[in-house]
Amino acid sequence: MSDPAVQAQNFPFVSIVIPMFNEGKNARRSVETVCSELHSSGRSFEIICVDDGSTDNTRAELELIAQQTPEVRIIGYGINRGRGMALRQGFTASRGSFVISIDADLSYHPRQISELLKRLEAPDAPDIVIASPYMPGGKTEGVDPFRLLISRMGNLLLRQAMGRKYYTLTGIFRGYRHEVFDYIKLYSDGKEIHLEIIAKAEAAGLQAVEVPAVLTSRRHGKSKLKLPLTVFSHLMFSFYERPLLLFGVLGLVLTLTSLILASYLFYLYLNAALNPTRPIVWLSVLLLLAGIQMASFAFISTQITLLKKELFRTQKEILLLQRDSKKDNRGQ
Ligand SMILES: Nc1nc2c(ncn2[C@@H]2O[C@H](COP(=O)(O)OP(=O)(O)OP(=O)(O)O)[C@@H](O)[C@H]2O)c(=O)[nH]1
Ligand SMILES: [Mg+2]
Known part of the structure; x- marks a missing residue:
């Protein structure tokens, strides 16, 4: 019989995937907060930090954290290839029965992870749970009004393109049954990966549901969002999905x-x-x-x-x- 501790480490209940690019100011706080939330839930877990070519102290910080925290794994590559690529690498490396993706800046507080897991574990569990600040019951706090307006308008357009089913299609904070990544193959390198996942999951007949969530603003470090490029790629996606x-x-x-x-x-x-x-x-x-x-x-x-x-x-x-x-x- 194998040691249950080793078993839990090799096949944890949940894998948390956190892409990190130049997040030196957030890395420790973010990993520690996720750790403490999951420790108190009593679930076995791993945290996969994906760093690709950060030019600040992200990697050094992560290496220090990983030495002190057995649940943390660092993966990455030398050249920066975008958030989509980082997430794909994280999903491939994940070993948990469930996978949660979340950003490093704590704009979605990790205490909300338990809400996603609760839905994924329910008897009539869907394949994907989307944390949704824009659905009724969800909310945003302290987000820059201009960014919020663009994001809301974008999500409204995408909602139309996706058959009026979802309110928040652009967010990173989601939970997945691990099998989802066997059923759908992903190719996006950028932020449009969030749309690609839902579009392909829908097409494959998988079930995705939203749960209300709270989105705040990042307090430390700089946003990696390239607004014009994101608006363009999201518009193209809408036309591609619904010509x-x-x-x-x-x-x-x-x-x-x-x-x-x-x-x-x-x-x-x-x-x-x-x-x-x-x-x-x-x-x-x-x-x-x-x-x-x-x-x-x-x-x-x-x-x-x-x-x-x-x-x-x-x-x-x-x-x-x-x-x-x-x-x-x-x-x-
Ligand atoms: N590894 C990796 N992570 C990335 C890359 N681009 C963004 N990220 C991470 O993806 C997450 C989301 O990026 P953010 O800059 O927070 O973008 P956002 O959440 O859309 O916008 P704000 O929170 O308003 O800044 C963060 O954890 C980033 O560090 C990248 O090219 N590589
Ligand atoms: Mg963010």
């Missing part, structure tokens, strides 16, 4: 404008005042053609999106079948 949002709306606007112009031209014609060589005549025809073109794009791209989702679901089914057949073979 109708872009092509459908454009098609409608172009067609309606052409119809308004055509009505005006018809009115001129009835009053014998129409000059057929006027550019406006051609403009209205062009707008109509462009509108029809956009509507066709909307139709085709929607079909492709549906097909893509069907593929994800099939992939997951194949994986489950392979697992079942492996289990059966072992049982024989």
Whole structure:
């Protein structure tokens, strides 16, 4: 029989993944707070700190902490590759039955980890639990109003793109059943990984639910958020997930404008005042053609999106079948 302590260390109940880039001012506080929350919960755990190419004292701090704290593991690589890549590395290295991702700046207080775990352990447990400051019951405290406005608007748009199911799609603080990462393959290197996870999980038929959470502002260190890039990538994601949002709306606007112009031209014609060589005549025809073109794009791209989702679901089914057949073979 193996030693239960070793067993708990090799296969902990939960893995906490914390990406850290230039978080020297937060590393210790963050790890210590997570540790004390989990120690008081009585659960076995590991904390995986992912540092990729920090130029401050993050790595030195982490190495000191790891010497004093057996639950802490440091992984990383020399070049900075972004938050998405760091999270993917952390998920791959994780050994817990559940995985929690959280940021290093304590903007989501780790005392909320127990809420996520409670949901993940419930009898009707979902596959993913999203900490949601924007859902009814959730809240934000002391967040810069401009950042909050951009984030709220972005999440509203994404909510539309994702079928009005979720309120907070951009947050890092989430809990997962470990199997989630077997079913979906992730490729994002940046912050859009949070969207990729939910989109792929949805497509694969996994269940994600939100729980109300409190988001505060970081007190130490600098934000790593590149706002213009994030806004751009999130907009692209919305159009990618729901092409109708872009092509459908454009098609409608172009067609309606052409119809308004055509009505005006018809009115001129009835009053014998129409000059057929006027550019406006051609403009209205062009707008109509462009509108029809956009509507066709909307139709085709929607079909492709549906097909893509069907593929994800099939992939997951194949994986489950392979697992079942492996289990059966072992049982024989
Ligand atoms: N390893 C690694 N971690 C990163 C990278 N970019 C961001 N992070 C970490 O990801 C977490 C979230 O980044 P933040 O800068 O807090 O971004 P945010 O939470 O969207 O915005 P604020 O909290 O308002 O600053 C933090 O723990 C960062 O240290 C990166 O390139 N590599
Ligand atoms: Mg943060």
